[in-house]
Amino acid sequence: MTRNRLIGSMPAIGIRPTIDGRRGGIRESLEDVTMEMARKVAAFLEQNLRHANGEPVRCVVADSCIGGVAEAAQAAEKFARAGVGLSITVTPSWCYPLETIDTDPCIPKAILGFNGTERPGAVYLAAALSAHNQKGLPAFSIYGKDVQDIGDTSLAPDVQAKLLQFAKAGLAVATMKGKSYLSIGSVSMGIAGCIADEGFFQKYLGMRNEYVDMTEIVRRMDRGIYDQEEFEKALKWVKENCKEGADVNPPQLKRTREQKDRDWETVVKMTLIARDLMAGNPKLAELGFGEESLGHNAIAAGFQGQRMWTDHYPNGDFMEAILTSSFDWNGIREAYMMSTENDTLNAATMLIGHLLTDRAQIFADVRTYWSPDAVKRVTGKELTGIAAGGVIHLTNSGPASLDATGQQTENGQPAMKPFWDITEEEVKRCLEATQWCPAVDFFRGGGFSTDFTTRAGMPVTMARINLIDGVGPVLQLAEGYTVELPEDVHDILDQRTNPTWPTTWFVPNLTGTGAFRSVYSVMNNWGSNHCAVSYGHVGHLLITLASMLRIPVSMHNVAEERIFRPSAWSGFGEMEHVGADYRACSSFGPLYG
Numbered sequence: 296m297t298r299n300r301l302i303g304s305m306p307a308i309g310i311r312p313t314i315d316g317r318r319g320g321i322r323e324s325l326e327d328v329t330m331e332m333a334r335k336v337a338a339f340l341e342q343n344l345r346h347a348n349g350e351p352v353r354c355v356v357a358d359s360c361i362g363g364v365a366e367a368a369q370a371a372e373k374f375a376r377a378g379v380g381l382s383i384t385v386t387p388s389w390c391y392p393l394e395t396i397d398t399d400p401c402i403p404k405a406i407l408g409f410n411g412t413e414r415p416g417a418v419y420l421a422a423a424l425s426a427h428n429q430k431g432l433p434a435f436s437i438y439g440k441d442v443q444d445i446g447d448t449s450l451a452p453d454v455q456a457k458l459l460q461f462a463k464a465g466l467a468v469a470t471m472k473g474k475s476y477l478s479i480g481s482v483s484m485g486i487a488g489c490i491a492d493e494g495f496f497q498k499y500l501g502m503r504n505e506y507v508d509m510t511e512i513v514r515r516m517d518r519g520i521y522d523q524e525e526f527e528k529a530l531k532w533v534k535e536n537c538k539e540g541a542d543v544n545p546p547q548l549k550r551t552r553e554q555k556d557r558d559w560e561t562v563v564k565m566t567l568i569a570r571d572l573m574a575g576n577p578k579l580a581e582l583g584f585g586e587e588s589l590g591h592n593a594i595a596a597g598f599q600g601q602r603m604w605t606d607h608y609p610n611g612d613f614m615e616a617i618l619t620s621s622f623d624w625n626g627i628r629e630a631y632m633m634s635t636e637n638d639t640l641n642a643a644t645m646l647i648g649h650l651l652t653d654r655a656q657i658f659a660d661v662r663t664y665w666s667p668d669a670v671k672r673v674t675g676k677e678l679t680g681i682a683a684g685g686v687i688h689l690t691n692s693g694p695a696s697l698d699a700t701g702q703q704t705e706n707g708q709p710a711m712k713p714f715w716d717i718t719e720e721e722v723k724r725c726l727e728a729t730q731w732c733p734a735v736d737f738f739r740g741g742g743f744s745t746d747f748t749t750r751a752g753m754p755v756t757m758a759r760i761n762l763i764d765g766v767g768p769v770l771q772l773a774e775g776y777t778v779e780l781p782e783d784v785h786d787i788l789d790q791r792t793n794p795t796w797p798t799t800w801f802v803p804n805l806t807g808t809g810a811f812r813s814v815y816s817v818m819n820n821w822g823s824n825h826c827a828v829s830y831g832h833v834g835h836l837l838i839t840l841a842s843m844l845r846i847p848v849s850m851h852n853v854a855e856e857r858i859f860r861p862s863a864w865s866g867f868g869e870m871e872h873v874g875a876d877y878r879a880c881s882s883f884g885p886l887y888g
């Protein structure tokens with residue numbers, strides 16, 4: 296079931312076949328093969344990509360080949376009407392760069408230059424890229440490794456990979472644009488990431504910032520501004536599917552059965568209301584609440600919670616865990632991106648992770664680096680296997696999506712899948728693997744925190760956008776694996792941390808250099824208290840997207856062959872990539888700046 300109630304249709308990919316405009320032989324000889332190349336690229340992308348909300352991806356091909364500026368303008372006009380958010384120029388031949396390139400500064404662009412010898416497509420590619428670079432309009436270069444014959448319009452595997460990497464990241468850029476980030480509350484416990492930096496959202500992501508006070512949730516609860524029928528259905532589902540876990544509070548802090556039952560009702564209402572605040576709900580209009588029915592067009596949101604709310608009301612764990620999962624009482628659906636503690640920068644990271652992978656994300660505190668020696672001291676046991684160099688404990692009070700249990704499978708292995716591939720059976724397994732423990736002392740108003748341990752063996756990427764004064768946003772990421780520790784070791788470490796919270800044990804892939812010299816050094820170089828975790832090794836996608844937004848990448852462990860950035864980046868220093876990335880991002884400035 297698709298449930299994207301956000302306003303605006305999904306962006307399309309514009310395909311621009313460019314051609315040598317000389318008539319009387321040359322152009323005519325190229326028309327068919329050029330248009331065929333455009334159609335092939337369009338069909339390939341439509342077959343292999345989907346939007347994170349489940350909708351198919353649409354490609355729009357220019358009405359004619361583009362031989363000069365008039366046809367370039369006709370294509371731009373068609374694309375604007377069709378909601379094109381990124382463009383790919385394709386050609387097997389020589390064309391006139393300044394007259395044919397896409398000059399819209401806000402649209403991510405790529406050029407596919409055919410690697411053949413009969414016609415100079417690659418010469419056009421190089422000349423067009425130099426035009427882009429000279430004019431400050433960065434473009435990605437797609438040039439196949441092996442020479443093909445002029446009539447061969449098939450897409451080589453390396454070309455396919457680059458097309459997908461560019462298109463997925465470009466779609467993410469275009470999908471965020473014009474949407475909102477909704478802060479429910481403000482700064483939680485003095486965490487700087489909660490400050491909604493409007494310049495960042497507006498200039499780098501093209502997004503608006505919206506704000507409501509947390510009392511808006513109280514108002515809607517007290518005045519019945521939610522769908523009562525859905526509330527009853529949700530509460531019934533919760534009673535049947537959400538097992539209460541151990542109450543580890545000391546007797547004087549334990550809440551009574553009546554209080555807990557009321558807390559369940561409150562957290563379910565909070566969930567409905569937060570979702571309606573983000574994305575609206577037509578049912579509210581039927582109930583006479585027209586303004587509320589519209590929502591804030593929020594593609595991502597955050598809930599402050601601590602402390603004003605949680606000192607008095609049940610905590611946000613249930614709301615955050617269910618909204619960020621790929622299912623609820625209405626069935627299997629796209630995950631909502633909601634950040635705990637209203638950490639706006641973690642929300643932005645979750646949002647890009649979701650748009651790039653189509654999957655639910657894990658919000659977590661980067662809580663502890665457990666060295667092999669410390670584990671030995673505390674448990675008497677040696678860490679082994681990929682955990683031998685130590686592990687990072689990712690845990691927060693319980694806002695992580697239930698997909699993070701790892702109870703879904705892909706090719707027989709634990710996975711977090713796009714919602715359209717998740718089965719009812721897998722939803723059951725995620726729910727069965729989760730216990731809802733009465734919240735502990737931090738949360739004076741009660742609530743329930745999830746408790747589960749992520750299954751081992753999932754390839755994952757941990758990421759975070761940080762704001763650095765004088766630089767702006769920077770992205771850091773670490774690809775690695777989830778691991779599980781032997782039960783006795785896990786229990787000792789979990790007990791001394793917080794037994795009522797979910798745990799993801801993470802081991803980054805080490806490269807032997809920089810921050811990736813050791814697991815400790817990855818932890819030591821993390822830029823904040825939070826991270827967002829995506830399923831899969833998707834650092835290359837994050838890096839491509841960051842370059843489109845002009846966010847430099849401060850730390851990553853992605854092999855060079857997988858890195859794909861606009862061609863201008865090599866002009867900032869091909870010998871030293873991190874510095875070149877910083878210089879390029881700073882020179883071009885934010886995409887919407």
Ligand SMILES: C[C@H](O)[C@@H](O)[C@@H](O)C(=O)CO
Nearest residue numbers: 601636660691692737824
């Ligand atoms: C419950 C505690 O206040 C935690 O929520 C706190 O340590 C954090 O999560 C900080 O990010």
Ligand SMILES: [Mn+2]
Nearest residue numbers: 636660691825
């Ligand atoms: Mn936290």
